[in-house]
Amino acid sequence: MQPNHTPIYDGSDNTTGCCPCFKPGGWDDEVLEFADKRFAGAWTRSLFHIPLNMGQVFSRAQRRIDAANAGPGDQFIVLSRELSPRKAEHLFAVTRPVAGLEDRRLSGRFRTRLFDGPFSDQPRWLHAAADEMRSRGETPGETWFFYTTCPKCAKAYGHNYVVAVTRIRPPASA
Numbered sequence: 666m667q668p669n670h671t672p673i674y675d676g677s678d679n680t681t682g683c684c685p686c687f688k689p690g691g692w693d694d695e696v697l698e699f700a701d702k703r704f705a706g707a708w709t710r711s712l713f714h715i716p717l718n719m720g721q722v723f724s725r726a727q728r729r730i731d732a733a734n735a736g737p738g739d740q741f742i743v744l745s746r747e748l749s750p751r752k753a754e755h756l757f758a759v760t761r762p763v764a765g766l767e768d769r770r771l772s773g774r775f776r777t778r779l780f781d782g783p784f785s786d787q788p789r790w791l792h793a794a795a796d797e798m799r800s801r802g803e804t805p806g807e808t809w810f811f812y813t814t815c816p817k818c819a820k821a822y823g824h825n826y827v828v829a830v831t832r833i834r835p836p837a838s839a
Contacts, residue, residue, distance in 0.1 A: 668699070674741040705726065706766060712751065726763075729764060775830050777828050779827075780827045780829065787810065794829040795831065804834040804835075
């Protein structure tokens, strides 16, 4: 895969008028290479890991990205990870800085792992992705999740696809 590219995100099939129906082909077991890949950062509040304002934060971020004409087209991805039981970060792929959102960059190699199931399975997914990487001789780093649809759309489409995106740590020098 080319540096700073992700698998294609096909947003054309959108029967809900909210989230497109996610096409999982090409998202499982891929290695993504990021070299200062640009993201716009935002944060949500949580109560015991349950997001409180995710819908508002995502809607506001997307409006700002659209207003800045900074959307990545078919390279769409939002990387989310919990920083604490009360806070999560969300990195929206963008093509340029976006006013009102933090300009962030990611570099490194990342392995993807596709899951389908309830959000409550996230702790299990985190361990499964890390264990699979270790079985390959890779050292897992931070993991972000790409929640491909909101809960209402996941129910409408009959799938809740979530992509774990885990940093591959370089080998320790001897």
